[in-house]
Amino acid sequence: MAFVHSLNLVPRVLKGEVNAVARLLTRAEAGSHECRPALDEIFRRAGRAHIIGITGVPGSGKSTLVARLVAAIRQTGRRVGIVAIDPSSPFSGGAILGDRIRMGAIAADPGVYVRSMATRGALGGLARGTLEAIDVLDAAGYEMVIIETVGVGQDEVEVARATHTTVVVSAPGLGDDIQAIKAGILEIADIHVVSKCDRSDADKTVADLKNMLSMGLASARGSWQVPVVPTSAARDEGVAELVAAIDRHWTFLREGNRLEERRRLINERRLLKAGEEILRDQFVRQRNGQVLKLLEQLQARTLSPRTAAERLLQDIHPGDAP
Amino acid sequence: MENDGALGDRALPPARKENIPMTTESKVIRVLVAKVGLDGHDRGVKIVARTLRDAGMEVIYTGLHRTPEEVVDAAVQEDVDVIGISILSGAHMTVFPRLLKLLDERGAKDIMVVGGGVIPDDEVIQLKNLGVKEIMLQDTPPDSIVAMIRRIVVERGPR
Ligand code: B12
Ligand SMILES: Nc1nc2c(ncn2[C@@H]2O[C@H](COP(=O)(O)OP(=O)(O)OP(=O)(O)O)[C@@H](O)[C@H]2O)c(=O)[nH]1
Numbered sequence: 202m203a204f205v206h207s208l209n210l211v212p213r214v215l216k217g218e219v220n221a222v223a224r225l226l227t228r229a230e231a232g233s234h235e236c237r238p239a240l241d242e243i244f245r246r247a248g249r250a251h252i253i254g255i256t257g258v259p260g261s262g263k264s265t266l267v268a269r270l271v272a273a274i275r276q277t278g279r280r281v282g283i284v285a286i287d288p289s290s291p292f293s294g295g296a297i298l299g300d301r302i303r304m305g306a307i308a309a310d311p312g313v314y315v316r317s318m319a320t321r322g323a324l325g326g327l328a329r330g331t332l333e334a335i336d337v338l339d340a341a342g343y344e345m346v347i348i349e350t351v352g353v354g355q356d357e358v359e360v361a362r363a364t365h366t367t368v369v370v371s372a373p374g375l376g377d378d379i380q381a382i383k384a385g386i387l388e389i390a391d392i393h394v395v396s397k398c399d400r401s402d403a404d405k406t407v408a409d410l411k412n413m414l415s416m417g418l419a420s421a422r423g424s425w426q427v428p429v430v431p432t433s434a435a436r437d438e439g440v441a442e443l444v445a446a447i448d449r450h451w452t453f454l455r456e457g458n459r460l461e462e463r464r465r466l467i468n469e470r471r472l473l474k475a476g477e478e479i480l481r482d483q484f485v486r487q488r489n490g491q492v493l494k495l496l497e498q499l500q501a502r503t504l505s506p507r508t509a510a511e512r513l514l515q516d517i518h519p520g521d522a523p
Numbered sequence: 524m525e526n527d528g529a530l531g532d533r534a535l536p537p538a539r540k541e542n543i544p545m546t547t548e549s550k551v552i553r554v555l556v557a558k559v560g561l562d563g564h565d566r567g568v569k570i571v572a573r574t575l576r577d578a579g580m581e582v583i584y585t586g587l588h589r590t591p592e593e594v595v596d597a598a599v600q601e602d603v604d605v606i607g608i609s610i611l612s613g614a615h616m617t618v619f620p621r622l623l624k625l626l627d628e629r630g631a632k633d634i635m636v637v638g639g640g641v642i643p644d645d646e647v648i649q650l651k652n653l654g655v656k657e658i659m660l661q662d663t664p665p666d667s668i669v670a671m672i673r674r675i676v677v678e679r680g681p682r
Contacts, residue, residue: 204681204682219599219600220599220629220630220631223599223600223601223602224602224682226602227553227602231550231551289581290576290577292577293576293577293578293579294551294579295551295575295576295577295578295579295580295581295582296576296581296582297572297573297576297582297584298581298582298583298584299583299584299586301583301584301585301586301597302584302585302586308593308596308597309592309593309596314600315597315600315601316600316601317581317583317601319551319581321551
């Protein structure tokens, strides 16, 4: 099959053609230079979708919840794009992406697009290329884009700076009373979900969370009252309430200039992140050959790591095309 | 994933790869491994998934009891290089031709299909003639599965 240039994929992506969306996502994820102009064009065309992040510690029930949530959203007729993120192995760089196991029937729905992504070395719960993937799905006409983060259980603030509505999932009986506090993800929630509410200890988790919110431990979200939504996949409860809460938050954002503010935060983050990536990119590309030399001096302790790093950076020219 | 049993980390994977690039362009091989129909034999597929992961590939595992339609839909959305079907139920002569036909219909013939499990030799030949790229049966050393996938992806070329 002949190579199709990314710019030629764009019109097909805008029409929502699945094969074209899939291929552009692959190239965006690979950081391919060839697809940059196409992604620029996509960025111009995006900006309609409601972007929702779902995060929480491993085993809290995110995948199960996303499957139910998407099924419920589909009842309202909206098309949904999902990016499900799992960690890459730091050893091999490979990954087993298993989120589809729990997706069941929704994966067969033509109004649903599911893409599994491996973190590929990125930290903070998102994968490399996730932000571009959001643009592509948005431009392809998916009205809602759901990002299921890798459940690292800490430092998942990244998702809050990539999405309009952040849902934090906690489950009863996963050790700590409220794992969210320990993980530092309480503050980023626009909506809290307590999953597995078929379990008897769930009431306590709900009560603890509400307590915490009333004490103001969850930082200010303006005049938005952060709801706590109990759900149970086993009993098929709470998902309609969650859809309602998500929609209410979207309405809230679209009043006044709140959505603009949120978008500004996201864009600022993306700008700085892209800058860092370019620097790191050049660093990786250009440092080769230099490291060994400096390493010898470190070994001999004639140079400190800090000074050696400065030398390494002196030779890097971020403007250079690769 | 953890909860799905034997796919989680058991043994320590091979030595840490030097400099996994964080931002430079990366071409990672993506493989969807699947079980189709009522076939519950999942030891082989889990070994294959872990082996490919440990060789640096991204493996999408869809779990048991998928239909060929579901497998092809998933493969197209995930834009995998290869679909790997593990089949020990005897249904291979219906499953593989169906998969190939669906891929054709979806304009996704550049996704290659390989298989393994329990398949009689003469039917292996028939399936390959139909367009299944490679079939590897019991006692295949994991390394040769890795080598085979890498080879067919290289042979296909960039897309
Ligand atoms: C263990 C086993 C079971 C276990 C399965 C446990 C499990 N969770 O997997 C249990 C006891 C549950 C079981 C049940 C049954 N089994 Co059974 N089972 C076996 C047995 C003995 C070994 C299979 C195995 O695990 N091998 C080890 C793994 C690692 O090897 P593998 O799967 O072949 O994978 C290797 C290669 O094939 C290759 N490979 C595999 N997949 C892929 C994919 C790709 C892409 C690639 C490249 C390579 C590749 O790589 C792997 C590593 O080398 C086989 C006999 C045999 N010789 O295969 C019968 C066998 C498969 N079972 C058989 C039968 C009939 C059944 C039952 C119907 C029995 C019954 N009447 O109830 C049930 C059906 C269950 C079901 N729901 O499907 C028959 C199938 C006959 C057929 N195909 O015509 C076999 C062949 C036995 C026989 N000789 O009759 N079984
Ligand atoms: N009792 C009960 N169990 C649930 C519920 N939802 C999920 N589970 C179980 O909780 C476990 C984890 O569910 P997942 O959906 O895989 O959780 P996850 O947060 O996506 O997990 P990771 O992918 O490991 O991060 C599974 O065994 C589910 O069956 C629920 O509502 N009630």
